Structure formats: C-alpha cells, structure tokens
Amino acid sequence: MYDTIIIGAGMSGLAAGIRLAMYDQRVCILEKHYTIGGLNSFYRTAGRNFDVGLHALTNYTDKGAKRGPLARLLRQLRLKWEDFQLAPQLGSAIAFPGIRLNFNNDIELLRGEIANAFPSERDRFAVLLTKLVDYDDLKQEDFERSARQFLKEHLRDPLLIEMLLCPLMWYGNARENDMDFGQFCIMFRSIFLEGFARPYQGVRLILKHLVRKFRSLGGELRLRSGVESIHVEGDRAVSVLLENGEVLQSRWILSSAGSVETLRLCDDLSSSLPPEPGCLSFIESISVLDCQPKHIGFDKTIVFFNDSEEFHWARPKHELCDLRTGVICSPNNYDYGPSSGDLDEGFIRLTTLANFDRWTQLPESRYRAEKMRWYEQSVASAVRFMPDFRNRVVATDIFTPRTIRRFTFHDNGAVYGAPRKRLDGTTHLKNLFLCGTDQGYVGIVGAIVSGLSMANQHCLRTS
C-alpha cells in the first residue's frame, strides 16, 4: 500500500514525488515510456545527444533572488541554484515582416525597442507592465479572461499586440487564437520579465537531479509501467491496474497523464463530460551544423517569427504543417562562461505548428518522405528571418506529433495540454488529482511548480 501513486515521470510527477517522499510518504512513480522526462526528455541517436522539449528554461532569475517561481521551486525541492547550472541567454527577437523587437533577460531592452518601433505605444506599454507584475499566479483571479481583449484595452497598435502574443503563445498556450489572461500574465513574466536560460548539458541535467533526489529520499520509480486502469469504488480511486497485470493500492493518485487521458483510465465510466483535449502540436527539426551558429552570423538564442502582420495560432487545417510562423532556437547561443565554453557542435532547432491527425494518418511509406519534405520547407521558411545555414548542415533529426505522442501519451500529441485548465487539480474522485500541463502550468518551471503545488495541496496538507 502506497501513500501516493504518481502517474508519469515528467517534470511535474518527479517534483511531486520529491515533495511527498521528503515528508516520509511511500511514493511510487509509474512511467509508461522506457525513459523519464515526458515532453521534456532527451535521446541519443547516431552518436549525438538531443533534447526534446526544452529550448530554454523560462523564469530565469540570478542566484540569490528570493522571489519568482525558480527561487520557489529550488526551495521546495531543497536544491541549490548551482544544481541547474543555468547559463542566461545571449538575446532573442520577435521578427515580423520588416520589423524586429529584440529582447533579453532585462526588460529595459524590450521597453527601448518598443519605444523606437512604436513610439506612440511607449507610455501605454509602461502601464501594461504595471498591470502584469502584480498578477498572483497562486491565486489565479480572472484566469480564463481573454488576453486579446485585455491587450486591446491597453494598447492601440494591433501589430504590437500580435508581436507580443507570438512568443507567449508559442511557449505555452493550449488555446487556439486567443489566450487565457492568467496564462498570458504568467508567460509574459516568465519570458519578458524573468527570462531564458539553459544548462550546458541540457534538460538531462535537470532530470538527473530530480531523479537522484527522488531516489535518495526513498521514492520508487518504475519505467515501462503503463497504467491500464484505475479501479473506482464510490467516489474514490482504490487501486491501479498496470498493463502487466499487477495491482497497486494507494491513498492518493496524482496523474500527469492529462485530464481526458486520466478520466479514461477510471473504470467507473464517469458520467461527467469528458474535457476537450488540446489540439496544438508541433514538428521540430534539429539541424547539426559544421560550425557555431555565430560563425554564420546568427547570435540569437531564440527567434519567434511570423510572416504577416497577423499572427495565426491554430492547428493547421489543410496541410500537415503551417509554415507562416515558427520558432528558431540555438542552444549554442547562451552565455556558458569560460569554464564550459561553446557546445561541441552547432545546432539550430526549428519548431513549426503541425496537425496531429494528418501526421498520424500518414501511411508508413510516406511518413519519412513527408518528414524530409516538411523539414526542407520549414527551414526555407525560417531562413527568411535568419542567415541561411543550409549549406552547413551535417546531420538532422526531426520529431513529429507522432513522436510527441510516444513520449507523452497525450491525446493529439498536444504539447501544452487541454485548452481548459483544471487549476485546482481536482477530478470527480476525492483522492485522484491532476498535475502537469492540464492542471495549468506549462514549461519546465511551470510543470515543476504544478507538481509541487498539487502535492502540497492535496497529498501533504491533509495527510
């Protein structure tokens, strides 16, 4: 008999597991895949290490900062700031036709860029900032209000609104076209007011610390242990049936499998309406270059591009992908400092919106060819906004919505989960709770905070 069973060994599940094991609970994390990390994972192919998910860790604050989600999660996990070896970004940009806003981890740069490009919006942007700093991400008032409406009330130039929304939607919006106000505030702060950073060794370093901590506290982690069903009696989940036939019992279950995915596991055939799963998925390519990106004139950490004045954030309807917008990221362009130096090879990662159904319906014979075709087309689209790197590419790897599904088992390969969040993490059962993207927080820091707060609220406070 466990105190808590956690479904999924991603960032949120591992963080929740650490909290509970820290306070002497018997905890077991069940992971369906053969590796940890979920959406934020890593793999090795043809002698190279690749990350899935992580472009940048958001919410970066310097050592010694007491406020903000990064400081909060380090305290909660009893980790040191140094453990994540975070190197800050060199600088990023939002690129639209004929106009570019640069930003870095100091909001003054963005403020100045806006004052130059949109002089009449300078003062209104200052007012907007004051409204955003005070949003309490633990209280989450007016969370589902329209962010577009809020922006229209504070800014006049529609192009500036589109440009501000572009990176925020790309890095954490599960809704099509519009964004929840609460999510907008959280993302705005995490990207523009706090900022980007990355460990030299990538996401594996963060995962390594989480797993080591969890195990050192006596936690049990089982890989290749998919959950077949959750057995329900009355209003409680009483046991978990694994795909291998084993039955495990626990007082609480915390699931990062997603809300619709979790309800489907419950054997009481819940009468509650199934929540709508998310539909935004991506393809992402990694191009390995024969030089550092800065040698071909690319020194940006991340470029969010869009090729018209209007930013479209929706599942591509008629094609496998939508090439109008994308994210270019180079893990080389962080300030790693003299002790680490440059990464061994140059990398350009490129993310493009994709249609999950179209990708999964492709016959096997066409899948590879389509991957190559969309790789070429998406790179051709991206080099409109950065130096052309195509003659420097020595290797590529591409993941599609099919890959995302394999790592996360989330419906539709939905990267940011369901459009309607379950902020309190509750379900129709008294001892079954959600954590991870469908609870509400996204990104690496967000997922960890989600796991921590759901574990605290539901499995520690009442124990």
Add this chain to the structure above:
Amino acid sequence: MTPAEIREEIIDILSDIAPDEDLTNLDDDKSFREQLELDSMDFLDIVMELRKRHRVQIPEAEYGNLASMSSTVTYLEPKMKEIVRA
C-alpha cells in the same frame, strides 16, 4: 525544549528551506514573509518539518501563529516543552 532551543530548531528548519539565506541577523519581531520573502508554500514546509522532526501537529487554522520568530516560539512552547532535544 526551552524557548531558546525551539528558536534554534526553527532557525535550523529555515536554513533547510532557504539554504542561501543569512539568518544570523534575523529580527525576531519582524515577519518571516517580510524578511525572507517566504510564501504560503514555505510556511507549509515549516509545518511539515515540525511534524516530521517532532511529531508536532499544527492545524491549518493556526498557521497564522508562525508569522514571526517570536510568535512562532510563543505558540510552540506549550506544544514542545515535553520534547527532549536529540
């Protein structure tokens, strides 16, 4: 435990929660929230650590007593006086 020992124990818990924090100049009458910027998650940790280390139970309605060092020590004194320091 004497009030002085309880204070030491709280300092130990705080240094666990916020390892980068210099606690030598802590003002006992000022709130933790103000001095250390502790949030609601951190207060839960003080409660959980007291339960884990000393089996002291603090009902949620009484968390308010943990606002500052002096209020915490006053509140914990009757609950911890029988505890012999390890």
